[in-house]
Amino acid sequence: EASWGMAVLRGKRDPYGGILVDSSSLPPAPSDFGRVLAASLSQWHTEGIRGVWLSLPLPSNASLLEVAVKHGFKAHHATPRHITLSAWLPENQPNTLPGPACHYAGVGVAVVDAEDRILVVQELNGPLKGRGYWKVPTGMVEANEGLSEAARREVREETGVECEIQGMVCLRETHSLHVQRLTDLFFLFKARPLTTDLTPQDSEILQAKWMPLQEYLSLPQWRPGSAPSHLNTLMVNHLEDPQKGGLFLPVALPRGGNRGDAVVYGRGRAKL
């Protein structure tokens, strides 16, 4: 196999004085990669580059991880298709590179119909399995999915019901959860149903039903002072007096500059 001809790695400058290495320019052999990486770091240092971002495609470049780490790169985040590392070059300045995403976003939806019945499910797997615990449909928000969009999707997937999101009742922040021991942000939405037929999800839901709200609030599972009990209270506050227990309402905003679409949740639809 011929040795790698490139002297330094290609990359794209970012607005923070950093560089994003072009993954398609990586030498596949660890020895070639080590030589080119050393030369690149030396040149970037001379040029005053601050942060360097390096993504190794997986599984094809898994063998390059060891070399990158030996040259001072730190793992930053990963997906099934790549592991991304970063290096901070300025010797006498604090590292200001952003850390990896460290929040989970989850949603729950109180779908309440005109007869004050709330849509509830029992889960097939997990810690609540077999405990007869009724809950509103919930789930994790996916990458680049909107909160409201995830809320509608989870209701549809778990129960078959289509709903219209009316606003955000509240949000809960909980630390040290899940495999990563990171922070969980849980957003409770209020919605009204557009359809009523129930087709519970085979793989995750044991049963789904429309339960009278008073029956739901009287279930023995609610521990006074707990977060679920508090969320119920905030939901009831809104149902009893929408002004006093008002929702954060979503407003979609147009794309601006190099930023993506935005949705703002707040009190009232501000005059734009």
Add this chain to the structure above:
Amino acid sequence: EASWGMAVLRGKRDPYGGILVDSSSLPPAPSDFGRVLAASLSQWHTEGIRGVWLSLPLPSNASLLEVAVKHGFKAHHATPRHITLSAWLPENQPNTLPGPACHYAGVGVAVVDAEDRILVVQELNGPLKGRGYWKVPTGMVEANEGLSEAARREVREETGVECEIQGMVCLRETHSLHVQRLTDLFFLFKARPLTTDLTPQDSEILQAKWMPLQEYLSLPQWRPGSAPSHLNTLMVNHLEDPQKGGLFLPVALPRGGNRGDAVVYGRGRAKL
């Protein structure tokens, strides 16, 4: 070097029918690791294990990544100290393992004093550098840090001002940002200052000052209909009529079961 004596890897069962491999039990040599991993997968399959979580300590076990990937593990997330992979074993069931954290959480703080002056800064680096753009103190929330805690910290770090968080004005969701192209959740807080002296951060802040609110709202930088302009309007709505433009107020809840501390943000302090 002696060959690795262990037949299968040790691990801890989780409540979802999965197993978390004990990282301290990993054979350091790739060849030993490959043999033990193959035997472990075979046994776990027989036992009906669903998801397998495998963390490789870095930099010491970087050379094991290639082996894990070859045995069907997918990279899930990473930190400077480890890369974590997962494998889903049931052949005819959909993979229900949670994905990696895919949200950034950021905070901004409108610190407004009794004379209607707002605390603003100009940043030293980044896309706004040299544009004369005034903004409220902002920053990223760290892993396992509370939103309110991050808000107070950023105000203190960027300006030297101590403040008391009064509540959440609104939140903004923006997609496809940062190196990871994930979703950014930005929470705008309202606070009152406890101190007034300004000591701007050398490394990140060009200047900080107390600016009359009307002057801030009249800056030419605000583009009508943009997210920053919308956030300003929601803040003013609150300042003009705290009932109508009401905040989501934080309520800290006690630790419950195996879950961490929680904070719930919603309208009003519900009777607990």
